[in-house]
Amino acid sequence: MKYQSQSIAKLYFIAAIGLFVGQILFGVVMGLQYVMGDFLFPYIPFNVARMVHTNLLIVWLLFGFMGASYYLVPEEAERELYAPWLAKLMFWIFLVAGAATILGYLLVPYAELAKLTMNDLLPTMGREFLEQPTITKIGIVIVALSFLFNVGMTVLTGRKTVVTIVLLTGLTGLAVFFLFAFYNPVNIVLDKYFWWWVVHLWVEGVWELIMGAILAFVLIKITGVDREVIEKWLYIIIALTLISGIIGTGHHYFWIGAPGYWQWFGSIFSALEPIPFFVMTLFAFNMVNKRRREHPNKVATLWALGTAVMAFLGAGVWGFLHTLAPVNYYTHGTQITAAHGHMAFYGAYVMIVLTIISYSMPIMRGRTANGPKAQVMEMWSFWLMTVSMVFITLFLTGAGILQVYLQRYSDTPLGFMVVQDKIELFYWMREVSGVIFLIGLILYIMSFFVKHDDEVTA
Amino acid sequence: MEKRGAQAPLIFAMNSTVKQSEITTKYHLPGDLAIWVFIFAELLVFGIFFLSYAFSRAGNVELFNEFQKTLDTASGAINTLLLITSSYFVVRAVTAIKSGDARRCVNWLAAALLGGGGFLVIKSMEFADKFSHGISLGTNTFFMFYLSMTFFHFMHVILGMIILAAVLIKTRSGGYSATEHTGVETGASYWHMVDLVWIVLFPLVYVIR
Numbered sequence: 001m002k003y004q005s006q007s008i009a010k011l012y013f014i015a016a017i018g019l020f021v022g023q024i025l026f027g028v029v030m031g032l033q034y035v036m037g038d039f040l041f042p043y044i045p046f047n048v049a050r051m052v053h054t055n056l057l058i059v060w061l062l063f064g065f066m067g068a069s070y071y072l073v074p075e076e077a078e079r080e081l082y083a084p085w086l087a088k089l090m091f092w093i094f095l096v097a098g099a100a101t102i103l104g105y106l107l108v109p110y111a112e113l114a115k116l117t118m119n120d121l122l123p124t125m126g127r128e129f130l131e132q133p134t135i136t137k138i139g140i141v142i143v144a145l146s147f148l149f150n151v152g153m154t155v156l157t158g159r160k161t162v163v164t165i166v167l168l169t170g171l172t173g174l175a176v177f178f179l180f181a182f183y184n185p186v187n188i189v190l191d192k193y194f195w196w197w198v199v200h201l202w203v204e205g206v207w208e209l210i211m212g213a214i215l216a217f218v219l220i221k222i223t224g225v226d227r228e229v230i231e232k233w234l235y236i237i238i239a240l241t242l243i244s245g246i247i248g249t250g251h252h253y254f255w256i257g258a259p260g261y262w263q264w265f266g267s268i269f270s271a272l273e274p275i276p277f278f279v280m281t282l283f284a285f286n287m288v289n290k291r292r293r294e295h296p297n298k299v300a301t302l303w304a305l306g307t308a309v310m311a312f313l314g315a316g317v318w319g320f321l322h323t324l325a326p327v328n329y330y331t332h333g334t335q336i337t338a339a340h341g342h343m344a345f346y347g348a349y350v351m352i353v354l355t356i357i358s359y360s361m362p363i364m365r366g367r368t369a370n371g372p373k374a375q376v377m378e379m380w381s382f383w384l385m386t387v388s389m390v391f392i393t394l395f396l397t398g399a400g401i402l403q404v405y406l407q408r409y410s411d412t413p414l415g416f417m418v419v420q421d422k423i424e425l426f427y428w429m430r431e432v433s434g435v436i437f438l439i440g441l442i443l444y445i446m447s448f449f450v451k452h453d454d455e456v457t458a
Numbered sequence: 459m460e461k462r463g464a465q466a467p468l469i470f471a472m473n474s475t476v477k478q479s480e481i482t483t484k485y486h487l488p489g490d491l492a493i494w495v496f497i498f499a500e501l502l503v504f505g506i507f508f509l510s511y512a513f514s515r516a517g518n519v520e521l522f523n524e525f526q527k528t529l530d531t532a533s534g535a536i537n538t539l540l541l542i543t544s545s546y547f548v549v550r551a552v553t554a555i556k557s558g559d560a561r562r563c564v565n566w567l568a569a570a571l572l573g574g575g576g577f578l579v580i581k582s583m584e585f586a587d588k589f590s591h592g593i594s595l596g597t598n599t600f601f602m603f604y605l606s607m608t609f610f611h612f613m614h615v616i617l618g619m620i621i622l623a624a625v626l627i628k629t630r631s632g633g634y635s636a637t638e639h640t641g642v643e644t645g646a647s648y649w650h651m652v653d654l655v656w657i658v659l660f661p662l663v664y665v666i667r
Contacts, residue, residue: 232491235492236495236496239499240495240496243500259596260602261602261606264606265606267510268510272499272503
């Protein structure tokens with residue numbers, strides 16, 4: 001670690017992993033509720049579990065992105081963080097606000113929570129993924145702005161690199177598009193229309209820039225390949241991302257009441273969205289093949305390659321599967337969407353955060369890399385989580401295909417709940433995969449506690 | 459982005475019967491490798507648009523023919539000439555810099571920019587005419603394609619001109635020479651792509667019935 005203030009990242013990473021565990025626990029609970037509807041009812045109803053599962057995911061990924069930024073920006077800018085105290089303060093504010101919000105979901109009925117937090121003054125609640133009380137949303141904006149200020153000042157007063165500029169662009173976009181969470185028009189078409197400006201333009205736009213920047217940073221460090229080469233790849237990737245991703249928003253506008261031309265725009269541009277992910281895969285493997293040094297942190301390399309492959313599969317291939325309007329006409333909102341959502345989030349964003357954690361955590365703990373025992377254990381966790389996620393995706397895809405056929409495509413379509421009963425087996429298998437994922441995650445955490453043997457990684 | 463992207467010149471697979479000594483010219487990729495990735499990505503987008511147009515037209519021939527007649531073929535043709543000529547000018551610019559004549563290179567680039575500017579003016583007049591008739595993306599499928607494809611191309615003309623202008627400025631300040639002129643080739647390659655897309659777009663949307 002070159003700069004003292006980089007160690008703030010540790011705080012963020014620990015919180016991220018903690019919330020990750022919470023997310024998976026609720027995921028496993030919810031998976032069971034798919035087949036045993038009254039499991040834990042009335043304490044944790046399905047809708048609450050789902051809200052906690054998705055909100056925790058977003059919050060811990062944000063912790064991960066912030067931690068990643070605090071780690072890599074000082075090193076790239078070649079100076080200490082502009083205001084380390086602010087980073088620490090914002091950490092606690094964000095953590096407390098996040099925890100309070102989750103507790104609010106769990107302890108109070110949602111309508112009550114809305115009343116309690118005076119939602120009617122500025123109504124923003126009640127929309128998928130943006131369920132947070134308005135006050136929490138305001139908190140997120142404050143945290144995001146302070147974070148941006150801190151990181152931005154560090155970048156602007158230090159050495160500017162392509163990695164930090166791309167990262168800063170992504171983070172700025174993240175903050176700006178979140179503002180649409182406050183725009184809540186009465187017209188439900190407009191509501192949905194701009195809701196996607198947060199949801200889509202985050203995960204299929206600016207977050208990809210963040211992902212690209214973090215991946216580029218880790219690859220520079222572990223492969224020793226020339227910065228110029230890696231930066232060129234990064235330019236290509238972000239250009240392709242923005243070309244396809246921005247107008248690609250249209251693939252959400254097919255059936256919500258937006259003009260018909262979106263069926264064309266959405267189909268055409270989003271069909272190209274796999275390309276930047278594909279280039280990212282080529283990029284990662286090329287750089288690792290051209291490596292000029294053997295970095296002792298093998299498992300970080302594994303995560304870096306893994307995130308490129310899984311992002312391409314989950315976001316690229318599984319996204320393309322149902323992105324064309326004529327296909328989406330049948331698949332919209334089925335388990336196909338759930339399959340895509342799971343693998344895309346895991347492959348692109350969970351894994352990129354785990355990549356930077358895997359690379360930086362040993363360094364922040366005073367060593368270049370963990371000993372072989374810890375690395376092997378982490379590699380086991382990599383494979384357990386990744387393979388079980390592949391199976392979760394495959395089972396949900398199977399469920400989705402059956403659902404589409406039985407409920408929407410066949411000559412004698414069946415009702416929703418009848419179909420749900422018929423695809424129960426897939427849900428059971430998904431739940432088993434989910435439990436294996438949890439085991440992988442536990443192993444991941446255990447790998448941090450393996451006693452370090454100094455001799456091995458001198 | 460000035461260093462050559464493909465570290466070694468890209469040598470096309472040669473017939474094995476050709477002796478090495480007979481090869482006088484090494485074929486290399488003009489411009490930066492990165493721009494070629496970009497060019498192919500762009501061509502792919504336009505390609506999918508063209509296919510969608512063709513596919514959509516096949517199911518709606520009468521509608522497409524009816525509204526195609528309302529387009530101004532003459533201004534489309536003039537624009538085609540402008541772009542082709544402008545493309546020729548960038549070829550001259552590349553030749554000029556290869557012989558080390560930066561001043562002539564700048565002049566040819568300026569001429570190319572003029573051609574692009576002319577295109578933008580004529581196309582804007584066409585757009586203005588359509589909009590004044592209340593035509594929008596939602597009018598019908600034909601106009602959806604006409605407006606979106608030509609507008610998308612319009613934006614590429616602007617981007618191409620920005621690239622050419624940047625190359626021009628750098629050439630004028632002595633940034634390129636007979637030995638190092640990858641940037642000029644990069645800009646020229648992109649400009650040819652803009653031209654190529656229009657050469658397909660114009661007959662497809664304006665002429666073919």
